Amino acid sequence: MRVAVLSDIHANLTALEAVLAAVAPIDAVWHLGDTVGYGPQPNEVVERLTREGAVGVRGNHDSAATGLIDADWFNEDARVAVEWTARVLTPASRAALLALPERRTEDAFTLVHGSPRDPIWEYIASTAVARAALDDLTTPYGLFGHTHDPRVFRAQGGTVETLGPSDQAELQLDDRRVLLNPGSVGQPRDGDPRASALVLDLEARRATWHRVAYDIPAVQARMREVGLPKRLVDRLDRGL
Ligand code: ZN
Numbered sequence: 001m002r003v004a005v006l007s008d009i010h011a012n013l014t015a016l017e018a019v020l021a022a023v024a025p026i027d028a029v030w031h032l033g034d035t036v037g038y039g040p041q042p043n044e045v046v047e048r049l050t051r052e053g054a055v056g057v058r059g060n061h062d063s064a065a066t067g068l069i070d071a072d073w074f075n076e077d078a079r080v081a082v083e084w085t086a087r088v089l090t091p092a093s094r095a096a097l098l099a100l101p102e103r104r105t106e107d108a109f110t111l112v113h114g115s116p117r118d119p120i121w122e123y124i125a126s127t128a129v130a131r132a133a134l135d136d137l138t139t140p141y142g143l144f145g146h147t148h149d150p151r152v153f154r155a156q157g158g159t160v161e162t163l164g165p166s167d168q169a170e171l172q173l174d175d176r177r178v179l180l181n182p183g184s185v186g187q188p189r190d191g192d193p194r195a196s197a198l199v200l201d202l203e204a205r206r207a208t209w210h211r212v213a214y215d216i217p218a219v220q221a222r223m224r225e226v227g228l229p230k231r232l233v234d235r236l237d238r239g240l
Pocket of ligand 1: 010059061146148
């Protein structure tokens with residue numbers, strides 16, 4: 001069974017479509033939250049994931065756009081985007097986001113947006129935090145997003161090893177505990193503007209990262225049209 005693991009799609013339908021086309025054929029989609037926020041097509045992305053039969057979890061932007069948490073925690077641009085998203089979300093999209101759990105288990109994997117102990121807010125961006133997160137896992141493997149950075153943290157004896165997988169990088173999963181971040185579909189921040197995704201082969205226990213080019217100017221034009229902040233528009237083609 002081939003599973004596409006997608007995170008931080010951030011209402012970028014163009015990037016999502018490009019990724020789904022690039023990783024086909026797949027048997028399932030698992031997503032790690034921040035389905036909306038920043039981008040111009042929140043309803044279309046929620047609908048596309050529903051059509052795909054995707055299962056997933058809720059992120060901080062999804063929580064803020066549906067009123068579960070206060071948007072005042074966000075920086076100015078993110079807050080403006082979240083408030084715009086809240087205004088345009090259809091009742092069906094809102095209900096779909098509100099129905100998402102903060103964590104879920106699929107096969108041998110725990111799915112969270114942030115970290116197992118704080119699924120909405122904590123960033124796993126250092127080996128110290130990864131160590132705690134690996135200890136908190138109740139499954140052999142964990143999938144997380146939130147940092148927009150394709151990343152592996154693997155328990156290695158008493159320490160934690162980290163890898164930054166590039167396009168087509170493969171990782172064979174074994175009896176070591178591991179946390180995998182697919183990177184961001186809709187707003188990559190590792191200096192590569194291409195959409196980032198992960199494909200899991202569950203039988204072979206193999207993870208493969210993919211980078212996918214998409215029509216960034218088309219998304220930027222949509223963002224300008226609906227009046228999203230200029231800094232959010234500009235960062236897409238820098239991948240930062
Ligand atoms: Zn995000």
